[in-house]
Amino acid sequence: MIKLYGAPLSNYYNMVKVALLEKGLSFEEVLTPPSQDAGYLAKSPMGKIPCIETPDGFLAESIAILEYLEAVAPSPSLLPSNAFEQAKVREIAQVIELNIELVARRGFGALRGKPVAESVVADLARDLPKGCAAVARLTQFGPFIQGDEMTYADIVGFFSFILANRAAKAVIEVDLLALIPGAPAWFEMMQARPSVARALADQ
Ligand SMILES: N[C@@H](CCC(=O)N[C@@H](CS)C(=O)NCC(=O)O)C(=O)O
Numbered sequence: 001m002i003k004l005y006g007a008p009l010s011n012y013y014n015m016v017k018v019a020l021l022e023k024g025l026s027f028e029e030v031l032t033p034p035s036q037d038a039g040y041l042a043k044s045p046m047g048k049i050p051c052i053e054t055p056d057g058f059l060a061e062s063i064a065i066l067e068y069l070e071a072v073a074p075s076p077s078l079l080p081s082n083a084f085e086q087a088k089v090r091e092i093a094q095v096i097e098l099n100i101e102l103v104a105r106r107g108f109g110a111l112r113g114k115p116v117a118e119s120v121v122a123d124l125a126r127d128l129p130k131g132c133a134a135v136a137r138l139t140q141f142g143p144f145i146q147g148d149e150m151t152y153a154d155i156v157g158f159f160s161f162i163l164a165n166r167a168a169k170a171v172i173e174v175d176l177l178a179l180i181p182g183a184p185a186w187f188e189m190m191q192a193r194p195s196v197a198r199a200l201a202d203q
Contacts, residue, residue: 002025002052002054003052003053004016006031006049007032008199011163012048015155016050016065017029018159019078021198022155023069025069027052032049045060046060050065054072063090063093063094077149078150078152092156096131096135096156097156099134099135100128100132103124103131103164104167104176105163107170108167111166120171124167128168128176132176133179139182139183143189145186150193158187161176164176165177
């Protein structure tokens with residue numbers, strides 16, 4: 001059985017947890033904080049959460065884990081069958097991680113009441129609208145990001161935007177979802193999905 005290491009407050013942890021739930025795979029949650037201890041670094045090389053333990057060893061990096069789950073449990077699928085459409089899912093997930101999640105993450109201190117440096121405020125104000133414009137160019141919301149089937153881009157997208165938007169509202173007073181046509185309704189739909197609702201309730 002797959003073991004999922006991490007904590008329910010982590011948006012990345014929830015990406016993997018929701019994929020496991022969607023696929024109906026049995027898994028055990030092992031509550032673990034991020035850690036630089038040698039024991040945990042042997043499992044997750046940057047000491048980050050999540051990582052998973054598989055029959056073949058440990059695996060970190062959420063998108064790599066999602067790809068692994070897709071390979072070992074292809075049904076129900078979180079990727080389209082067409083090679084180009086599959087690559088598009090990967091493109092969108094990466095664009096969201098690099099240009100929304102990781103940019104907004106620099107302002108996450110605001111969510112814990114910490115001051116955010118002026119340079120970070122300026123970076124978020126410049127880069128987040130640019131990232132949202134890229135996401136808008138890539139998404140269809142029909143009703144899912146890539147059309148009528150849910151893919152892992154929806155999972156990465158939902159758990160990236162949930163925190164990024166809180167940080168954007170707190171730091172630059174911008175609603176990121178409002179910058180992407182169709183995104184507010186998609187976000188509501190994803191939030192109501194049983195797997196996502198369970199991960200949020202478990203927090
Ligand atoms: N690229 C990683 C990011 C994971 C990540 O940043 N996790 C956060 C928790 S949400 C963490 O472990 N932070 C601790 C740290 O950066 O040392 C992934 O895709 O899994």
